[in-house]
Amino acid sequence: MNEIIFFGLNENPKLIKNEPIKITKPIQFKFENENENENEKQIKQISSCEFSTIFLFKNGKAIEYLNENNSKQNPEKIQIEENIQKVTVGFSNEAILTIEGNIQNDRIIQDIVSGYQSIYLLTSNQNVYGIGYNQFSQLGFDSDLLLKTEKPILMMKNVSKIFSGNYSFSVFLLNSNQELFGCGSNYNGQIGLGESRKEETKIQKLTKIQNIPKGKIIDIQCGSSHSIMLIENENQNQNPKRKLYSCGNWQYNGLDVDTYEFTEIKSSLFKNENDNILDFSVGDSHTLILTSNSKLIGFGLNNFSQLGTGDTNNQSIPIQIELPKLRFNENISIIIFLVNLKNHFFIILLLLFPILKKI
Template identity: 25%
Template structure:
């Protein structure tokens, strides 16, 4: 790996995938190279310390072979080694979201022993919970569960992965996790939702929570093939490439040209003539990639995370422009920032940057256009060398409980069923605007 890194200033390893959390980012590069950047205070970068990184930095000492998937939660990260059939996780451990059987923070990638030997099709991470779909179509979940988002029929947190029994006999193809809700698409093209549903983000026609997966009514007879979750909204794509959204829309994150919540899947008419090939949901914004390589964004845009060249909220899809009209290969939404890489293997970032999550070597927001990440891109203007962490063991760190590290944020005031005044543009009375972590407030 060291040899590959030393030559990176001439030709960075090709990017395979990107993912984004609340304030950190990750990229998997060819040659099994994993690099992270942004906020590191909870160990979510995996470098063995709590330091922020302002540029992509290779995780030294993590030599698990055949990494095929890396997914960010809000303040933690997971990865899957196909060669070992092993899931790894690291970062903020509260509520058991790392799956290690405790709530301890972890500062370097550690194996989730309960998943050893299980062939995983897909991982999904929300704010404080995680899920895995096995190659057999079974679903396991772990972490925070105060609204039933684990789908286990209870509201008890789970420190270890547990099988969702409600899917017995049903083969799941894909899962997605939001803040406190979860969605799934089955092999038969059915959508399921469970967890926190106060904005209709479960797609079940009401604002009630569900503790076990419940099937969403069929949408115009279409079969669904993709699903993604924002903080409190859900996005899905049919086999025909049609895009549907539902849930919270105070900031226009549903893309329907207004700011009204939708309690069931509703087609995004603005993209009806395009075939959507990939979707991603941020805290309050949405991104969609079409089959012809065009990227569209909409929703909350205070930090320019939509990529439309301004910081005004967009309630309809706006195309994101790239240098030389490069076609986009993948997109990933963080809470307030967005990542994408193009078919030319250039990586771009835009939006909130105060923790270095944009990877540009600075702590400023980027509003106008996507900015290339020099160290990861063959067209990077400075040909910067890809940095590597020192891989210092962090076993001696004294763990401090999150309640002592962070201010408590009151729970959000949510809409009650039938409360029309709380819908759409004006529904979130207490959603935090800053980067303070949201904590469960004991009653």
């Protein structure tokens, strides 16, 4: 079965009831009061925000933990018995995508992504629709004309991927020509439009991002004041090198300086040629990175020990985080980092998948 490593603020819901509210170093998380068959399930995805956490299993079922029940002082647990493809939890929303999920005119939903108070839908005909609040124009419309919508509205056509964050008022859309567009909150320059646009606190319509680093965009994740982009070099190597680029507020972006366009995060921790960036996850004001050599790297705010460093010292540049001693089964060659991180009441979940063994 999976090993799940947990650290940060252990409340809303309190997932490990016998541990303190603030867990400063990574410890193992175990499902409590689960039968043997439940524990044997392989975890596919975890999505978490301020008051709920959803574990999605490979068999298509899920467990949701909600804010603790005041009468029992334990989190309320809900079994979700559906054929689920993906779950996404934002600050004030959540969505579940099932195999049968679709919207009007039989356009099948292929992906769902949460923002702070909005949800984005990508359909099989490559259209993106937005639902929810638009106070920072995160739906791509003038917020003075459209504050919110309770029905899906078309944002853009010919889209291959959606990128946002569960504490973000910004969104990025990648079209089939690898052109990137962004809109929403730009209070700290987190849309990446450059110095000339840094005074614009919100971008009211989808705008093409210029000066994107060369390579294939693997992922973009957004906090409230920064954005992180993962780029893979387009070459013939079997293991192409991946690099991280960042923009936004200096306290959170890993660069230790404000930047208004995507700039490479350089660190000695990324220089090993035999090591590569495997995955990353962005919270409201911090970032965690997993490398192929099983290094966990983090930067940003740490006031609730959300970096797992054993203290509450903020880190403006990348540092390595000590994990419990684990080693791979001989037949396992890959780890997948599947987390969504919450705002400054941080629950942080690190999923090591598929199988790990304790030394």
